[in-house]
Structure formats: structure tokens, C-alpha cells
Amino acid sequence: MSSVILRNVNKSYGNLPIVKNLNLEVKDGEFVVLVGPSGCGKSTTLRMVAGLEDITQGDIQIGQRAINDLPPHKRNIAMVFQNYALYPHMSVRENIVFGLKKSGADAETIKQKLADVSEMLKLDDYLDRKPADLSGGQRQRVAMGRALARDADVYLFDEPLSNLDAKLRHHMRSEIARIQHQYNMTAIYVTHDQIEAMTLGDRVVVMRDGIVEQVGTPMDIYLQPTNTFVATFIGSPAMNLFEATIDGDDLVFDQYRIPASKIANVDLHDLGSHDTVLVGIRPDFFEDSALSSPSDNLFEFNDIQVDLVENLGFDKEIMFKLGGEDAKARLDLRSHVKRQEHISLSVDLNRVLLFDTSPQGMLINAGEV
Amino acid sequence: MSSILVKNEARLGLKLVAPAVGIIGLLVIYPILFNVYLSFFDVQLNGSKTFVGLDNYTDLLGNPRYYHSIGVSVIYLIGTVVGTTVLGLAASILMNQEFRFRNLARGLILLPYFAPVISVVFGWQFIFDPVNGIYNHVVVDVLHLTDTRENLIGNPDSALFVVILFDIWKHFPIAYLLFLAKLQSVPKDLYEAAAIDGQNAWGRFWHVTLPELRFVIATVVLLRIIWNLNRFEDVYLLAPNVETLPIFTYYQAFAGIVDQGGAAAISVIQLLVLVGLIWLYVRKVLKW
């Protein structure tokens, strides 16, 4: 295993910059997830680490080796492709041991690895089949097996679960997490699915348009997103943002006045330099006031009209209007709100985030998580 | 595909090929049968026939020229089939790379295949002409490799190699075309996966390109064998002294002592060999 370091990495196609000045250090044994909307340059970044795309500018290092000019077959990496890329003329067994054999492993090691991997991924019954005779989920497991059988410095995953149905995706997600911990692999995992990112990553890298917006643990990113893009991209349903004007020490929208002094990490003096701010509240942080125990730091939005209730089992999602926007809250199953009812929602002000109204929408009340 | 669809398609297929089968039956099966029939007769030019039983066959099997022409044909087949396949493969891999004017180059490669045999044959004869030919000019006058001007086409032994070379040059484009079509459909990520798995360019060719091309290569080899076992005009026009089986058959049937019965016997044997070859090939090599 090895660390991976990307220093000021740039990639352009012609004059079109795709990845812009990317810096990232993946520690030995760390699982880092690159997440971002489609087309933001995640695959391109991963493929530069693999050597499948050349680096326009900057350096990539694996362990102590600078690998910029090393072709992929000399980098000692393993990779799982989105479309699996299994060798169609080889059996599952041959697919799995192909890279291992090439690396010069002896027959005993190969046999042992094959047995380990095929047991772990439940491939024992399919070893003699060709990829064409496997289902999508089975192919995905073979692709995983081919990578895991290798003794690579770094393991790269490019949206390996995106072609699976929801149930299988969930199952494989847990499998990957388990295997990664078991082998203490250094891994870079690309996905556009924020749930995969949050559940798998030791650290998560949020990208947009070739730029890294934030790097941090899943909790960092959830609780302290650096800007409105990260805030709304991570978390489902997305964070609600309300534009509020600043009146003295209060944030005002609709008929509500929120005392800024009770919001965590707010510098009132600094706040005074803004005319308006965006107030960010995650749907999960709303509570049905009828159920919340009164506390000093709770703010109550009263007289909220419920437009829609969706029962999701344990939670229910409600939609309503706030600050002129469609807003969502996720309430737990004890709440008995009904459509068209008027209710009160409370929010712990420690959980409220403020962003400036610049195009980047930077977090104003950054602090300890 | 579900079996109902397969059946429907099979029925449609039968309807579509029925007229063709009828025509082929008339144009191919009848001459073949007539040929088999003729091979048991001594046929005179005026058309009168006498039944001679297996005489044509025993005569043929006792004729050293027959064995000689089999030898020539085997060399011709191996040379041309291997040559066109290898050259076609090399050209297709080259033309699958990115470079300027690639489309132009891809088209130009096809020229020998489209050019009419009769005109390029004269070109080739001119190249190897002992007095004025470019070949002798370059080898003798420019490079001084030897002192004597050779008549490569005049000598049957060397002419065989000229004929092989000519066939490779003229027919590799069809192999190239089939290979290129397949190469373009090989998924790029297979090469990427192989590179990640530690394979260099040669390893990727061996473990990805060749297996992906396996069926096309087999098809090309099969087609080339069938075509060239019967190839007449290229050889006869360029160097009629190279006695491959078809040429030998022609001499038997129409030149010198005309012996159509004997010629028919040759083609019957050749047909059997060809059918046997194809059967073997389809069952063992292609495993279709």
C-alpha cells in the first residue's frame, strides 16, 4: 500500500480546462471518495492517477515514486471500471488471476488469492463461466475480484456500482467498505452518488467543474459545508436556503426574526457588513414543535402551512413554503402532521448555517464541528 | 432471444433464401454433378464420350505433373494466406492509430484490390522484365547486388514467388478491411484494463487484440483458402508457367492433348478436398 499525492494537477483537452489545479493527499490505507455532478472531472482525475490520461500540468506521486511519466502498466495500481471491462474470451477465473499472474506471483499465491477473492465475493460457482454468461451484479463482482486479487499500491474505483439496481448497490456498498477495512487498502473511489460518498469515504472530496470545493470527513462536509454548492449537493433532501435581511442582530424573512447571536460561530460585527445572508437549514434539523422539548436555543417557525406529506416509513418528509421558497423538512414518525394543516417547526440554532450572497455562497459561520 | 423469435426469423430466412437456392441449384449443383459424370468418361472434342470407369482417376494418380502441381498449390496457398493475413493485420493496426491524413491513407490501401487484374498484371510483368524492368535496374545497376539480370517471371521456380507476392499485394486489402472493421469495435476499456493489469503494448496485442480478432482472422483464412485454391486468372495472366492445380487442370482440359475427362477428375478431387477442408475448419477451428 502507498499514499497518493496530487500536486497542482491540471488537465485540459485542447484549450478547454477540465481539471483545475487539483491538490489532494490520500494517506496510506485511506479511502478517499471523489464526488460531484456528472462531467465535473472525477473520472479524468482518476484516470490521470491510473496513467490512462496524461497530465497537462502538475505532479502525481504514489508512495515515493513520481509517476507522471510512468505508463499505466508500470504503476502497480488496480482499477474497477464503470462498465467492468472484463476480458470476454477469458473465464471468470482467468479474469481474476490475469493481473496477478502478470505481476509474477507464484502458483501457490495465485491459487490462494483466487480462493480468497472468490469466496469473499461469492464467485465460487461461476469460476468457469465467461463474462457473457453472467448477470450485471455477477460481472461487477468479477471486476471487483480482478482488482482485489492484485497486490496493488492503490485501488481505483470509477463508479463501480452505478450500473446495479438499488438493492444490489446497497449490498455491494457495504461489501466494499468491509473489504477496504479488512485489507487496509489505499483507495480512490469516484461516484456521483452522495450517499456512496458519505457512507464509504474516510474523507470526501467534493468537486465541481474541475475544481475541488471541499475536502473533509463526511461529517465535516455535512455539518460545515464551505459553500452553498457543497451544502446543497450533499444531503438528501437538499439543504433549504432562505434569503434573510439583516436588521440589527436579527435575521429577518417572512414574519420571522432569528436572533443571530444564538447561531453558532457568528461574529455579529462581521455580520453587520452584509445586507442579506442565506440561512441554511437541513430538512433533518427541523422538528415538529409539538414533539420537541423546549430549550433555550430552539427557534420556532410558527404558522407553517403543510403542502404535502410523504410517508417514508420511519420518517416523513413534508413540503411547505418558507421565505418565499419551497422548503422541506424531515420529521420522525411520531409527528401526526397532515396536508393543509398549520403547524410549528422548531430548529436548533446551533445547527443553522449562514452563507453570503456572493455567487460562491461562502459559509459565514464556519467553526468547529 | 426467445425461441419464438428465433423460429420466426428462421422461417423468414427460409423464404428469403428460397429463390437463391433455386438459382444456385441450377447454376452450381448441375455443373458439379455433370462434372462428376464426365470424370468417368473419355471425352472427345467432337463431344463423343466413352465410359472408362475409374481410368481418369488412376491416370491422374499416376501422373507426376499432378503431384507437382499439388506441391506448387500448397506453397502458393500457404504463402498467400499467411502473407495476406499478416500484412492485412499489420495494416489494420496501423490504420487504427490516430494520425493526419488517416482517412486518405485508409482509402489508398484499398487501391490494389479495386484495380482490374489485367492492367496491374502488365504493370507487374513490366517491373520484373529482364531488360527494361525496374526490379533488375535497381538490383543490378543501382545496388549492384548481383551482376546477372534475372528473368524472375520466366523461371517457374522464382515465378511462383512473384505470383505469391502479387496475390498478397492484390488481396491483403480485403483482409485489412475486415480486420479494421473489427478493431474499431473493440472496447477501448479492454485495453485500459489490460494496461492496468500490467500488460505493455505487446501484451495488450496478444491478450486483447488477437482474441478479439480471432473469428475474423479465422474467417479471413477460410475465405483466402477457398478463393486461392481455385484462383486462376491472377496466376495464369502473370506467369502461366506456374502450375498450380487450377492451371494444371486448364492445361489438361483445353491445351495440348485435350482431356476433359481427366480435367473433370481433377476438379472432382479438388472439390472433395475443399469440402473436407471447410468442414474440418468450421468444426474444429471456428467451433461455430
Ligand SMILES: Nc1ncnc2c1ncn2[C@@H]1O[C@H](COP(=O)(O)OP(=O)(O)O)[C@@H](O)[C@H]1O
Ligand atoms: N477526450 C475528451 N475530449 C474532450 N473532452 C473530454 C474528453 N474526455 C472527457 N471530456 C470532458 O471532460 C469533462 C469531465 O469528464 P469526466 O472526468 O469523465 O467527468 P465525470 O466527473 O463525470 O467523471 C466532461 O465535460 C467531458 O465532456
Ligand SMILES: [Mg+2]
Ligand atoms: Mg465519470
